[in-house]
Amino acid sequence: MYQENYPQNFPTGFLWGGATAANQVEGAWNLDGKGLTTAEVVKKATNRKKMSMDAVDQVTLHQAINDHTTMLYPKRRGVDFYHHYAEDIKLFAEMGFKVYRFSIAWARILPHGDDKQPNQAGLDFYDRVLTELEKYQIQPLITLSHYEMPLDLTLKYNGWSDRRTIAAFNHYTQIVFEHFGQRVKYWLTFNEINTGTWGFHATGAIDQGLSKQQQLQLRYQSLHHQLVASALATKQLHELYPTDKIGCMLARMQTYPASPKPEDVRAAQLADQKNLFFSDVQVRGEYPAFMNRYFAENKLIIKMGTDDQAILANNPVDFISFSYYMTTVTKADQDGTAVGNMATGGRNPYLKESAWGWQIDPIGLRITLNELWDRYQKPLFVVENGLGAQDKLVNDQIHDSYRISYLRQHIIQMKEAIKDGVKLLGYTMWGPIDLISFSTSEMSKRYGLIYVDQDDLGRGTLTRIRKDSFYWYQKVIATNGTDLSDNQ
Template sequence: MYKPDYPTKFPEGFLWGGATAANQVEGAWNVDGKGLTTADVVRKADNRKDMASADAVDQESLKVALADQTDTHYPKRRGVDFYHHYQEDIKLFAEMGFKVYRFSIAWSRIFPNGDEATPNEAGLKFYDRVLDELAKYNIEPLITLSHYEMPIGLTIKQNGWASRKTIADFNRFTEVVFKRYRGRVKYWLTFNEINTSTWGFHETGAIDAGMTPEQQMQIRYQSVHNQFVASAIATKQLHTIDPHAQIGCMLARQQTYPKTPNPVDVVAAQQADDLNLFFTDVQARGEYPEYMNRYFAEHHVHIEFGEHDAQVLRENPVDFISFSYYMTTVTSANEDGNAAGNMATGGRNPYLKESDWGWQIDPVGLRITLDEMWDRYRKPLFVVENGLGAVDKLEDGHVHDGYRIDYLRQHIEQMREAVSDGVQLMGYTMWGPIDLISFSTSEMSKRYGFIYVDQDDAGHGTLKRIRKDSFYWYKQVIASNGADLSDIPS
């Protein structure tokens, strides 16, 4: 609708905050009846730039992990002990002025093996306590239902999401938590970065090591379909159980540009972008887009639909769309690029700088993707992950992370530009407000937080929480609703 003016600042009620995942912060992997998850069997990577390490799980490595009752080689088992420090951590989030805190519920705390008939009350009570603490500071919870932490029992029993049986197991879990926390949680997400299922184990919980690429593609896309159905059922459950709550999908946004103006590069980039947005197309529009018919046929993928799957998808689209944004790539018809970051692969852009881990930094790309996704879906958008992993130095009790402030400032500026462009943006939860275990490499040295945690890659340290310079800067940003992005006094 035409209006003679346009917004020049973030809307009132904008949800500023931060985001974490249970498997990267909670620890307490064998406490109060919790079962092992897919994250708990991923070994720490030898190479910190090895993005494939999270999927390097086969039957033999799984057997070794199950037999190992320590966290020595499996840092996600220890996290940063949020399980016992949640009050302290939430108090620090409140000090920054958080309006929202995104976290995940570990499915295996509620159903240790994934398929029990009765939930684990100790697990439910832990999240009761977390929600109580958030409510004390008027911080809205944004809960992810599945964030790379499927009970490993479902991998062993039925190869995870490769089986349709997992749909019922997941929706038993979602129904329990929706009923338990009804009226206390306004915002939910189903599957974190659902598109990364095409990378394998970490998202699908299905072991496909040793299969041919064609077989892997088949099992991964079938797993995605089963997640689509489970997500739609969860959406229906929530709308019935708690009509005032909203539920969204979550995508690892992989914005790409043509490498050159050559039309074949433009087509290649368009196709790559469609493959990324396929996942939100299904969850937001309620149906498979036509362009995937050709893609599946050319790659010999056959999706098995249940009798009512199409109807379930059509009748239960998500309320809003959330996504992570870390970097962009360029795409060429020759496929000669090798940039990688957060599960994105593609060509390097000579106009961009990159992080210590080789992730190219493109603030303007965030505005581009917000504008494009708003035009495509006309549903509210939520940036639920964006941040800079860096090697922070603790010197004399301080961390001077001006590089992180610069990174976040530039991205927030571009979000504000997108709001001026007309994008309906709900909020921003920076990843991750407190140092945590890296998803991809399971190391501690890759730090994102406003809060430094005294723990090294081997798990040694006091776990003391220390405010970085960026802590005070983000507090200023939130207090001004994104208007004051200036440097803090030294």
């Protein structure tokens, strides 16, 4: 629609906040009836530039099951949000949060993943969390599955590789929607669903020792089951609460061609298609035709149930959410070199990078927002974006100007995208409080605006301390993004 004027600022009611995951903050891994999850059997990485979450085979799995400590498995302890939730939410409210994105641990509700009746203590915990959020008028944005499926489903079905896991998940989502639905307006199904192509952390399926082709077959079949389960969860929510909104969640791996060489441009286009395949299914309701060739050339056959395609077609998501941390460069003869520890691709010589090798590209966020808006014409939500860094505590203060600079540059580009015409619902920066790193399970990679006194071995008082970035973000929210100056 033509208009003489275009948006100049963040819209009224923009949802400012932060995001966490249960397996990275909660702790209390074996309390109040909670079952063990896939996240809690992954060891801390020995190399901070190498991902640790998928190095799980039958031997390491059973070693983890028989180890009842937290020393090697930091996601078991998190930062004890389970006992500090009231204090932490009060700090979020002090920053002015309008929304808090968090996940419900499936195994806290159904310890074995497919129990007939829910664990009341698990329901009670999240009821208490919601009550605290309501006290401060902070809206919840709940992720239903954030890399923490009940481990018993891995032992029983090999995770999402088995179609029976769909029914288990939708039994869980029905319980959650019925119990919490009147208190929650925004939901997400699977966190960064596209990363399931990497393996265990997202599929819950052990595929170590298989050939590359066999791994791809298992992972894409597992992801098909997640796509169907996501669509069924969307159907459940809309039948119970027609005005509530449910979205997909993508790890956006924006890539640029390494050169104007047509082969490089095509390679980058193909990489983007494989990244956006998942949101294409969840938004448009069908498998995109461009994946047919990829499946055929890799000898992949997606086994579908009789009603699967109709389920996908009839239950698209209401909005698209995504994480954004970095971009990569793609060329035709690329060997799949890792960038940081979260993506494969080439390095961009025009960008700086974090201590973990993650390239910092604020303008890439504007590019991503425009491309997703042009592709789908559905509301967007940036639900993860942040900087992992080694903060230094000096005299009970953390002067993290580098984090302020990072957030500021990305928020500026969000504002530019809004001026471009993008409909953006909100921004939940990653890690409003220090937490256990997803990729390496270390504590020293800190994202938070709130410092937590805990080291990589779990030692510390767990005291919460406001960083300089805490006060800066407080000002940003109070002015609805109009004051982005570096001064606090």
